Amino acid sequence: MLFNLEEESLLASGLKDSRPLVEYRGKLDRLTKQFIGEAEPHHDPVEKARALFDWLWRRKPGRYKPQGDFRLSDVIDAELSEDNRTVGNCLGLTLLYQCLLKRLSIHADALYLENAFGMGPHVLTLLQTGASAIDIENILPDGFDYKGHLNHPSRTKWGEKELVADIYHSLGNECFETGELAKALSNYEMAIKLNPHYEKAHLNRTILMDKLTAKR
Secondary structure, three states: OOOOHHHHHHHHOOOOOHHHHHHHHHHHHHHHHHHHHHHOOOOOHHHHHHHHHHHHHHHOOOOEOOOOOOOHHHHHHHHHOOOOOOOEOHHHHHHHHHHHHHHOOOOOEEEEEOOOOOOOOEEEEEEEEOOEEEEEOOOOOOOEOOOOOOOOOOOEEEOHHHHHHHHHHHHHHHHHHOOOHHHHHHHHHHHHHHOOOOHHHHHHHHHHHHHHHHHO
C-alpha cells in the first residue's frame, strides 16, 4: 500500500476520524484551487513549484515562527486564517508545501539537517529536477533554490515516511516536556518505526527509558 503523505501527516497531527480527515482534505483542496486561480502557474514543474512558494509567502509574509505549529492540521488552519498569524515552524511549513506540491502532481523529498542557522534540527524541501536538485528553504521568503545548505555536513535526504516520523518525534518532545511520559514513549516509537535510522529519536527514547526506569 502506498504511503500517503497528506493522510499520514493528518493522522499524526491528531485527526483520527474520517470526518475531520475529509474536512482538512477539503481545506487543502481550497488552497490548491486558490493558488491555481490566483497565480495561473506555468505548466513547467519547477516554475509551478516556484510560483506556489512565492504565492504562499505573499499570502502570509510572517508565516514562519521557530517554535511554531508543526501539526499539519494547525498549519492548514493558520494558512487559511484571515489574520496575520504565523503559519508554522520549519516542519509545519515543509509539510504544507509538500502536500500542496503533490496536489499539483509534483514530487518532492525533504532534507534533514542536524543543526541549521544555529537553531538545532531543521527540515526543508528538496525538489529533484532531472540530474540536479533544488533546495527550497521554507522559512525564508527568498528560499527557493537556496544555496546555503549545499555543503552542510549532516545533510540527509528524507522521504515522506521520514517527514511524518518527525511529526511523531516533535509530539514526543512536546509530551516529554509536559510530563506525559507514556505518550512521549509511544510517539518516539512511532517515529522510529517510520524512520529506523532517526538517531535523535533513538537518543530521546533512550533518555526517556532511563527516566522511566529511575522512577520505578
